[in-house]
Amino acid sequence: MTIRSLAAACGAALLCQFAVSSTVFAADAPAHWVSAWATALQPIPQRADLPPLYRAPEVAGRTVRQVVYPTLSGKSARIHLSNEYGKTALVIDDLRIARSAGGAAALGNGEARVTFGGKNSVSIPAGAELDSDPVAVDMDQGAPYAISAFMGPEQRIVAWHRVSNQVNYISAPGNHTADTSADSFRGRFTQYVWVTGLSVDAPSSAAVAAIGDSITDGMRSSLNQNRRWPDALARRFVGAGNRATAIVNLGISGNRLLSDSPCYGDALVRRFDRDVLERPGVRAAILLIGINDINFAEMPARRGLDCDFPHTSVTAADLIAGYQRVIAAARHRGVKMFGATLTPASLSASRESIRLAVNQWIRTSHAFDGVVDFDAALRDPAQPNRLQRAFDSGDHIHPSDAGYTAMADAFPVTVLVNSTRK
Template sequence: MTIRALVAACSAALLSQFALPTTVFAADATSAHWVTAWATALQPIPQRADLPPLYRAPDVAGRTVRQIIYPTLSGASARIHLSNEYGKTPLVIEDVRVARSDGGAATVGADARVTFGGKNAVSVPAGGELDSDPVALDVVEGKPYAVSVFVGPEQRIVAWHRVSNQVNYVSTPGDHTADASAAGFRGKFTQYVWVTGMAVSAAPSSAAVAAIGDSITDGMRSSLNQNRRWPDAFARRLAANGGGERSIAVVNLGISGNRLLSDSPCYGDALAKRFDRDVLQRPGVKTAIVLIGINDINFASMPARNGLDCDFPHTSVTAPDLIAGYERLIAAARHAGVKVFGATLTPAALPPSRESIRLAVNQWIRTARAFDGVVDFDAALRDTAHLDRLRREFDSGDHIHPSDAGYAAMAQAVPADAVVNAVVNSTRK
């Protein structure tokens, strides 16, 4: 448990009639080994009256939000992590349940009620986050689970994970957390909100790998509801080759549009700023794979826009700027006992001035030996006749984001043995 989470829990006790007892985190004192099995990263929604439709959140006040997640590690009990990281007012939650999903809004089998300090309802203070009590739940890796959250009558969405590539659901007014039927869930949206993690109680040798980066880790332009992002494919690859008591989860902390060095009104905090919260504080994470930098290179050249300018600030960067940012990540990871692999930046059909930065960064990643390992996504995806471009079969059509086949090739390019060895060495410490 982090100090910040404890402070958040204590603040909630003062702010809400659904106050948490001081023993809410008592489960942390047990011998259970908690490992993050699914996770996502939040980004604030710009707060302005002239938002384009893509940035308008659904109405959730007094309704139930049902979100579909796919854990990548099995366990007999689970904890749900809630975040109000960017909230300005308390996040009021009145009921939470988890059940196996049929892949859509309907659920199958019995559901499990999620409690917080023994209570069904909770108020997460502005800027706070917390874990639930352990929930007796048979979690099976790769299967879909529905996390249903009934919120208070004044609740709004002020932060989300915008590109989930997963259809989630909003109910008609009322508490529909126990509904097995999909009938009450008439609204659909493709973001994640509030629920930012599921951890499972696992064997002591189990651990998680965190994939963090921008839209290419987030899985932009991969097939909706199909889990075709490269971290998904890598999780399946590890599961197929696994066995015995050691299991490794793969969690996706990519944010589309994210940069290493600069915050954005739309695309979240700079990765250098969010790395501690989104990776190092996750239970059981022992290795990170970092793919970030192409937006830092590109956004300086994007035209400024009137109204909402998601690319602001249009900061120019050099290869040494990016390298210094990577070095900060590496230092933070090593201080936390986490291994970090650097991934080469993939081809994006850049003009020569920007392409030279990409090539210089990739050369450093490959040769500097600063990271604990290298994932050469550039070599896996590039057209051998045109090294600044994606291979045609790996191009989704925009010349930047891979196709499903491209994401599959990325998963195959990860040096699985080296990643597993890094995890094993970390868990032995």
Template sequence: MTLRTLAAACGAALCAQFAISPVASAADAPSRWVSTWGTALQSIPQQANLPPLYRAPVVAGRTVRQIVYPTLAGNSVRIHLSNEYGKTPLVIEALRIARSTGGAAQSSGAVTVTFGGKQRATVPPGGELDSDAVSLDIVAGAPYAISSYMGADQQFVAWHRVSSQVNYVSLPGNHADDSMAGAFHQRFTQVAWVTGLSVEAPSSAAIAAIGDSITDGMRSSLNENHRWPDAFARRLAREGDRSTAVVNLGISGNRLLNDSPCYGDALVKRFGRDVLERPGVKTAILLIGINDINFSSTPARAGLDCDSPHTSVTAADLIAGYQRVIAEAHRRGVRVFGATLTPASLPPQRESIRLAVNQWIRTSRELDGMIDFDAALRDPAQPDRLRRGFDSGDQIHPSDAGYAAMAEAIPLDAVVNSTRK
């Protein structure tokens, strides 16, 4: 349990009610555990008449089965739960993990996950909790089903909205042990509560990819793991690297400098929570800023305005934000590779901001390294646009081929050596 979780629990005079996992205590050596999969949460807008895109499934008294793909192998795993945006305790009556066998099906003999020796997990509002260590062979790149039987009053209040992965909700009841998919009638494409897996791997380390929808994999193929961090993890494996994990912490719509009612906290605010508090992270790849540039010019909407506030930014504003992130990372011994902003068919004024930011990323001595995603994706004849084969069709988000090209553009030796220092 982190200090933030403990403070949240004790501040509500509820310490005695919350399970404290012995493996997550302050005395536990943090180098034992390395993140193998993760995601970043965003709050769900809380207002009447939400568009269907923001309406969460009913999960109270039902079983939620979520499919995750670890990027680092191990034989001891623990699961991280978050109630970051909750106003009431998060209650999970039972939690299981098993190898996924396709769709909502899983292998028989799902492993029971405990918290301080108890099956029931209760996480205070704003808190988070690590499970006890679970003995289970984790194979990098293989799918695992995490099934949580939710409390009778549990609701969705936060999620990772664009998971590019189909997950499942059951009929009422505890179906966490079900190997067949029959009870799981409802599908959804978000992730909730489970925000991290870590394996016991003291000689390994993790790279955190953090940014907006281009890191999140927006418009990549559903259920295919074609986001650029996925492709980068596969590249590492092809090169024989079995000791470096890649954890995707992008949020679609996210901005560097401003919070959003739909797209999560500003990256300068969430960086500590989403990157620096994850076990084993040694390097961050930072790709953020195109939404800061664009949302100043999107029209205000009545009702739910996800792009609010429509704040204008300059290149100097964005650079100052990067400098904040870099300083915070360096204080914690984490290195930061800056990635150039990719082409987005911007009008001249906004394009000039993108180019100025990219020039700073390419030449700044404040970063620990640079990844030129812009050069990898741009059309040589029209450098303000994506190359045709790399464009998913909206002139902003790469296609599967474009995401693969991004992974190949990463200077492998530089990034891995940085992670090993």
């Protein structure tokens, strides 16, 4: 595992960028919002012959309850709503947040109504995004929270985060936002919709954004268990005594660096500003993407919905140019950029040569502020183009829970401890 300059001074090391001082803030100091949880949206293909996997549930006039796990604590929170891909207004008639009691149940004593300009309801125009008013609510790092939205009578889902690895809930018709019981929430779905961020007022804190494709998204990790590698990294922060740094996950399964997809979202070079740089409190990002760019060129075209379209061929030079665009955008905004090597995926010889060339550049170019070598952490020493058996979920591309933990373990714990010191 290689993280450039980690043996050097803290200022050049990953996560030491987020060391915080013991400054005392006045009671009337302005809020310092930091992303504590986030997800990235992708449009749903709009066509009549969608396979069941891409059909959104009915939500009009019902309550949608989503479960999120903030990675920072605080006494005040804001919820970020997005209608980025909407063609009509996003209408929510009532929105509440409460501590989850497991499944679709919520705790009544922690429930708080969320307002927008002092109003209980909100209508967000097509293409727009909006933060709620601050909500006085105790946010505990790592605990589950239920965000319940009573949807307008005409509301449809046209965008989502498709692979949430989290069961969320839809009620029977009516406003059930204040219900603590799970009885009304019989519908289940495993996507996130509209709620794309939760930030807390945390003056001495900062956030790290993990962005990439399905391996950052946690594809094939255990449902409802928070076993993605960013989750494991967040737990390592806490274990190292650092409770002032949030980890937010902006991975999208199937996402590519350079090409948009009908199913897998905008190319990362296009979504990076919105999904990372515009998040409050983000001071660094960890980039892991490129395998789908390499792979999709050889995927057969499909009739009907072809999620791999366009089947664009890429070279290592193409990917490197894309990385450089992302790095430049981050540095323009003062955000540190850390590169992760592409993990083994049992590729054909021609595609493997691209992966190896890209990884060599990531390790040696000094283009990033630091490098974490996920390839070295996961590969089989006897067959370096393959995942170790213990780290393979079974499809030879996505890690198992143990593999995702090994990725988080690739960050030296000593650096995490040092990042809490002055």
